[in-house]
Structures are given as C-alpha cells and as structure tokens.
Amino acid sequence: xxxxxxxxxxxxxxxxxxxxxxxxxxxxxxxxxxxxxxxxxxxxxxxxxxxxxxxxxxxxxxxxxxxxxxxxxxxxxxxxxxxxxxxxxxxxxxxxxxxxxxxxxxxxxxxxxxxxxxxxxxxxxxxxxxxxxxxxxxxxxxxxxxxxxxxxxxxxxxxxxxxxxxxxxxxxxxxxxxxxxxxxxxxxxxxxxxxxxxx
Amino acid sequence: xxxxxxxxxxxxxxxxxxxxxxxxxxxxxxxxxxxxxxxxxxxxxxxxxxxxxxxxxxxxxxxxxxxxxxxxxxxxxxxxxxxxxxxxxxxxxxxxxxxxxxxxxxxxxxxxxxxxxxxxxxxxxxxxxxxxxxxxxxxxxxxxxxxxxxxxxxxxxxxxxxxxxxxxxxxxxxxxxxxxxxxxxxxxxxxxxxxxxxxxxxxxxxxxxxxxxxxxxxxxxxxxxxxx
Numbered sequence: 001x002x003x004x005x006x007x008x009x010x011x012x013x014x015x016x017x018x019x020x021x022x023x024x025x026x027x028x029x030x031x032x033x034x035x036x037x038x039x040x041x042x043x044x045x046x047x048x049x050x051x052x053x054x055x056x057x058x059x060x061x062x063x064x065x066x067x068x069x070x071x072x073x074x075x076x077x078x079x080x081x082x083x084x085x086x087x088x089x090x091x092x093x094x095x096x097x098x099x100x101x102x103x104x105x106x107x108x109x110x111x112x113x114x115x116x117x118x119x120x121x122x123x124x125x126x127x128x129x130x131x132x133x134x135x136x137x138x139x140x141x142x143x144x145x146x147x148x149x150x151x152x153x154x155x156x157x158x159x160x161x162x163x164x165x166x167x168x169x170x171x172x173x174x175x176x177x178x179x180x181x182x183x184x185x186x187x188x189x190x191x192x193x194x195x196x197x198x199x
Numbered sequence: 200x201x202x203x204x205x206x207x208x209x210x211x212x213x214x215x216x217x218x219x220x221x222x223x224x225x226x227x228x229x230x231x232x233x234x235x236x237x238x239x240x241x242x243x244x245x246x247x248x249x250x251x252x253x254x255x256x257x258x259x260x261x262x263x264x265x266x267x268x269x270x271x272x273x274x275x276x277x278x279x280x281x282x283x284x285x286x287x288x289x290x291x292x293x294x295x296x297x298x299x300x301x302x303x304x305x306x307x308x309x310x311x312x313x314x315x316x317x318x319x320x321x322x323x324x325x326x327x328x329x330x331x332x333x334x335x336x337x338x339x340x341x342x343x344x345x346x347x348x349x350x351x352x353x354x355x356x357x358x359x360x361x362x363x364x365x366x367x368x369x370x371x372x373x374x375x376x377x378x379x380x381x382x383x384x385x386x387x388x389x390x391x392x393x394x395x396x397x398x399x400x401x402x403x404x405x406x407x408x409x410x411x412x413x414x415x416x417x418x419x420x421x422x423x424x425x426x427x
Contacts, residue, residue, distance in 0.1 A: 170281075
C-alpha cells in the first residue's frame with residue numbers, strides 16, 4: 001500500500017465516521033407525524049369543519065411534532081384537488097397547501113418557473129407541486145378557507161419538490177417560487193425521507 | 200383509507216390465504232428468515248447483502264421444523280432517477296449441508312419503478328433470472344406489483360409500523376421441463392425501529408406451477424433490515 005492509498009483509505013474512514021455520527025444525530029431528532037381524532041384538533045379550528053363546510057372526500061386530521069414545535073393539519077380532497085390546512089396549537093390557520101399539476105398553473109407563471117429550471121439545470125423532473133396560500137389576513141380564518149376552496153384568491157407562492165440534474169449529477173430539492181413564478185429559495189432534501197421499504 | 204379498514208383488509212387477506220391453503224392436500228408450510236444489510240455507497244449506488252434461511256414446518260403431512268436451505272444474496276442497485284432503479288443480483292443457495300438436493304447459483308437482472316401518491320407507494324418490479332442447477336438451467340421472468348404505506352399518518356416516523364402488500368407472477372422456462380407459472384401474494388407488517396433498523400413479518404402464499412399441477416405453499420416470513 002502506497003502512502004497515497006493510505007491517505008485515500010483514511011479519507012474513507014473519516015467520511016464513514018462522519019456519516020455514522022450524522023446518522024446518530026438524526027435519531028435523536030424527535031419528529032413525529034400522527035393521525036389524530038377530530039376532538040383532539042385545536043378547539044378554535046374545529047368549527048370550520050362543521051355543517052357549513054363543503055362536502056369533501058377523506059377528511060383526516062394530523063398532528064405534527066418537530067422537537068418542541070407542534071402543528072396541526074387537516075387534509076382532504078375537494079373537486080379532485082388535495083388540500084392541506086395547517087394550524088398552530090392555538091387553532092390559528094397558518095397556511096393552505098394544494099397539490100397541483102403543471103397544467104393547472106397559469107401559462108405565464110409556468111413559463112417563468114420553466115425558465116428558471118432551463119437556466120440553471122440540464123434536466124428537471126417535478127415530483128410534487130403545491131400552491132401555497134399563506135394566511136396573513138387579520139380577518140376570519142373561515143372566510144379565508146372558503147375563498148381558497150372556491151379558488152377565489154391568488155396563491156402566495158409555489159412549493160415544488162423536484163429532481164434536478166446538472167452535469168450528470170442528480171439532486172432532490174425543494175424550491176419556492178413567488179406567485180408570479182419568480183424563484184425565491186431552494187434547499188436540498190434527503191431522498192431517504194421518501195424510502196422505507198427495501199425494493 | 201382509515202385505520203380500521205386497513206386492519207380489516209389485512210385480517211381478511213390472512214384469513215383467505217390461510218383457509219385456501221389448508222383446503223389443499225399438496226400443501227406445505229415453510230418459514231423463511233432473512234437478515235439484510237444495506238449500504239449506500241454513493242448517491243446513486245447501493246449494495247445489499249442478505250442471508251436467508253428456509254425451513255419446513257409442515258411438509259409431506261409431517262409437522263416439525265426441518266431446515267431446507269440457506270441463501271447468500273448480493274444485489275447492486277443503480278438509481279437512474281427518483282422513480283427508477285436497475286439492479287444486478289447474485290445468489291448462492293446451499294441445500295447439501297441439510298441433506299437436501301438443489302444447490303443453485305442464480306443471476307438476477309432487475310428493473311424497479313416506485314411512485315408515491317400521498318401516503319401510498321406503488322411499485323412495479325421486473326426481474327429476469329438464470330437459475331443454474333446441477334441438472335438444468337431455469338430461465339425465470341417475474342413481475343411484481345407492490346404497495347406500501349405507513350400505518351399511522353402519511354409519513355413513516357421512527358417507531359411506527361407500515362404495511363407492504365404485493366402480488367407477483369413468475370414464468371419459469373427450461374429445456375427439459377414444460378413452462379411453469381407461479382403466483383405469489385405477500386402481506387407484511389414492518390416496524391421502523393430506528394433510522395437504521397427495521398423488522399418485518401408476514402405471510403406469503405405461493406401457488407407454484409399452477410398451470411401443470413399446483414403446489415400450495417404458505418411461508419411465514421421474518422426479516423431484519425439493517426442500514427449501515
């Protein structure tokens with residue numbers, strides 16, 4: 001074994017140790033998403049799903065804990081679209097996300113988004129596109145929900161999970177775009193968060 | 200899908216496979232345990248090594264544990280993109296040490312697609328295999344459709360359970376025997392115990408060579424999958 005080989009070998013050990021340590025840290029993170037009953041949902045938010053709420057399919061309630069922070073989500077299907085309403089622990093509506101397809105995005109907006117990917121990447125594959133509706137109104141949350149359901153309000157942005165490739169290397173990332181399709185931010189995400197069974 | 204309906208489906212599936220198998224005379228029950236090690240070599244390349252052990256529980260109208268074989272398996276997988284993977288596999292099966300016949304060397308080529316729709320993941324797997332035995336070589340083609348989903352919520356967190364269900368059809372061709380078609384159905388429940396360890400257990404029902412003369416087998420499966 002030459003000195004060069006030994007250096008290479010050591011580098012592998014360092015990388016391996018680094019990986020094991022990050023794995024160990026990953027384990028200590030206390031993230032949990034669980035299905036909950038309607039009566040475990042924040043009391044203030046419950047009336048929105050009462051008799052005035054439109055007829056939706058598969059309405060489910062979830063609680064998400066990330067360390068000390070908790071949030072609540074109501075998910076359902078309405079007019080063939082998947083909605084996710086996020087509330088804080090007090091029952092205040094934070095945002096609404098709607099899973100969408102490229103064909104349901106306004107042509108000029110989609111054009112801006114495509115331009116961004118064309119400019120910075122060789123290839124892009126959209127995994128999940130969500131329209132976001134941030135609730136920054138000081139008014140009634142119920143009204144806000146109704147307006148979003150009626151498609152009566154402009155979204156506040158897009159969240160896109162996409163696999164991009166550049167010079168032969170692929171990355172899975174989460175991109176944020178503003179309502180006009182202008183790039184806001186991106187961050188790489190771990191593909192492992194999507195895989196749990198050996199295929 | 201609510202939790203209750205999932206439980207009902209699992210229960211029904213177990214009941215149906217169990218009853219159907221018991222009503223047959225040419226019926227065997229076997230147990231297969233598997234320890235698998237997965238290692239992500241690079242972003243695109245993953246290796247898997249596993250050790251499988253199979254025993255008869257009920258065989259030739261005889262109840263009792265009798266080891267049939269041991270398998271050493273290696274798979275090298277290349278991720279093409281977020282949905283598609285191709286793999287090459289090499290497997291060695293030894294039956295000699297348990298005084299059974301049928302040692303085997305097997306080569307596998309695999310193409311896999313998996314796509315997630317909210318909580319449920321759908322998988323299509325295509326395999327071609329060359330099973331080299333002492334007396335013959337069997338060329339086998341397989342297709343498997345699988346679904347899996349966490350049993351609580353849309354995301355699998357540590358400590359949570361998940362369900363895997365699959366159906367697979369296999370066509371075996373060899374020079375000296377007529378083609379054989381097998382059908383398998385598998386139901387598994389798994390637990391993600393930590394970031395690196397999951398345990399799975401479940402049942403697999405096999406109708407082997409059902410186009411010639413059906414042999415019914417019920418496998419009790421257990422496996423530990425370790426990520427290193």
